[in-house]
Amino acid sequence: MKDENLLLVAESYSGKLAYELYKLAKNRVKGIIFIASFISSPSFISRFAKLFPIKLIKSNRINYWIINHYGFNGHAAKEKIQRILHSIKTTDREKFKYRFENIAEINSPIDKLNLAVIYISPNKDRLVGKKALKQLASKFERLEVIQLPGGHFIAQAKPIECAKIIAITASQLSRKTKLS
Incomplete structure (x- = not known):
């Protein structure tokens, strides 16, 4: 640019x-x-992100609750949660797993x-x-x-x-x- x-x-x-x-x-x-x-x-919880089994992220009641609770503080409309689950479903699993691994290990910057x-x-x-x-x-x-x-x-x-x-x-x- x-x-x-x-x-x-x-x-x-x-x-x-x-x-x-x-x-x-x-x-x-x-x-x-x-x-x-x-x-x-x-x-602290992000340190364990790499251990999370990606295949468990599916459209079900537990994941709706988790996304709503952790992502939206319990105030999301069902459609917003569905969009997030759809986005996760269409994301390459290997890239998603790598992102979780990376989040767990991002080093603190120096400068x-x-x-x-x-x-x-x-x-x-x-x-x-x-x-x-x-x-x-x-x-x-x-x-x-x-x-x-x-x-x-x-x-x-x-x-x-x-x-x-x-x-x-x-x-x-x-x-x-x-x-x-």
Whole structure:
């Protein structure tokens, strides 16, 4: 990309990718928005993700409850859970297993970065713990946390609110860049 004013948006698993992309394109990235994201293994439970048998993820009552409880804090419409289960069903099993293995083993980054960063934090995220937010705060000197009510799938549960935060941030960064 040739754009000199990039705003990276990283949801959940893509947090470490955004961190690494910033290191590669520092002068072009003006900000990062992390949404329920992480840059190292996000919680105690994530350490065991690689042990989870992927073949157990099927459309049934137990998995509906698990996704609703852990992903949406118990407030998802059945259609949203069905979309997630469909997405999981159509994902290559080997890639899915690799992602779980990777989540369990993501190393903590070393470099501290000076960049404006926003973290959209669900107030009931049961998958990404407070440790992940502390890790981000320790690596980004200018971190602003915006809390929204909901679970880990906050972008799916509150898409309009997340989109507004992204649009406002992009507008602010654009104005700052024009003034510089």
